[in-house]
Amino acid sequence: MSDIPTPHIEATSKDEIAKVVLMPGDPLRAKKIAETYLKDVKQFNQVRGMLGFTGTYKGKRVSVMGSGMGFGSIGIYSYELFKFYDVDTIIRIGSCGASRPDIKVMDIVLADKAFSTETFAKEAHGYDDKLIEGSQMVADTIREVAKENNIKMHEGNIASGNVFYSSVRDDWEKLEKENGIIAAEMEAFALFANAKATNKNGACLLTVSDSKYDHEKNLTAEARQNAFDAMMVLALETAAKLVD
Numbered sequence: 739m740s741d742i743p744t745p746h747i748e749a750t751s752k753d754e755i756a757k758v759v760l761m762p763g764d765p766l767r768a769k770k771i772a773e774t775y776l777k778d779v780k781q782f783n784q785v786r787g788m789l790g791f792t793g794t795y796k797g798k799r800v801s802v803m804g805s806g807m808g809f810g811s812i813g814i815y816s817y818e819l820f821k822f823y824d825v826d827t828i829i830r831i832g833s834c835g836a837s838r839p840d841i842k843v844m845d846i847v848l849a850d851k852a853f854s855t856e857t858f859a860k861e862a863h864g865y866d867d868k869l870i871e872g873s874q875m876v877a878d879t880i881r882e883v884a885k886e887n888n889i890k891m892h893e894g895n896i897a898s899g900n901v902f903y904s905s906v907r908d909d910w911e912k913l914e915k916e917n918g919i920i921a922a923e924m925e926a927f928a929l930f931a932n933a934k935a936t937n938k939n940g941a942c943l944l945t946v947s948d949s950k951y952d953h954e955k956n957l958t959a960e961a962r963q964n965a966f967d968a969m970m971v972l973a974l975e976t977a978a979k980l981v982d
């Protein structure tokens with residue numbers, strides 16, 4: 739197996755990437771975060787447009803890189819970061835759909851476990867589990883930061899899946915109830931599986947971008963790219979504590 743650079747990340751030294759990586763799906767959101775919140779920023783990746791940057795937040799080195807959408811994409815990037823670049827922690831910072839009426843657009847969700855009916859974890863690492871837990875150490879730090887900054891979060895399991903548009907599934911509400919699912923997105927299950935297999939830390943913070951209970955409030959693509967400030971405070975302050 740190749741070492742660095744990898745087929746998908748062009749950084750030639752492990753030092754170009756911090757021990758904690760924040761990972762939105764959208765590479766342009768990664769750029770925006772680096773420009774807005776980090777100092778002394780250096781870009782470490784542009785292969786396939788999957789932009790990655792390292793800078794400092796309150797003096798602590800933090801990286802931010804896009805994951806792309808779905809298990810295939812985050813599966814590649816998170817594995818290469820954990821396995822070949824010695825990254826310890828990846829915090830996904832994404833958007834999601836709400837699976838409960840009390841969870842509103844712009845609310846923040848901290849994922850406990852990610853649920854999927856798909857085969858990524860089995861094919862990648864032989865895991866049969868449909869629910870895979872995120873790092874409780876990172877989740878505890880996020881809770882601490884939320885308390886310190888008076889930021890409200892919903893906590894629970896989330897559903898992950900490669901299929902955004904489905905014309906056949908009608909069993910979701912039952913699965914959501916049975917598995918304690920409060921929101922839906924497309925990457926956390928693969929991230930948590932890779933973290934488990936490499937003995938690293940994966941966590942997932944989400945901002946609700948749309949709700950089937952309130953379609954009128956759903957966010958535009960531009961708002962999704964720009965509007966997630968509270969989640970950013972949580973992720974950046976957590977990263978700063980983790981690299982103490």
Ligand SMILES: O=P(O)(O)O[C@H]1O[C@H](CO)[C@@H](O)[C@H]1O
Nearest residue numbers: 762763764807832833923924
């Ligand atoms: O906003 P991001 O992080 O991309 O997350 C969500 O948005 C994308 C779908 O529009 C999927 O990647 C899903 O997980």
Ligand SMILES: O=c1cc[nH]c(=O)[nH]1
Nearest residue numbers: 833834835922923924
């Ligand atoms: O994956 C996603 C992302 C946002 N909203 C959804 O319903 N699903």
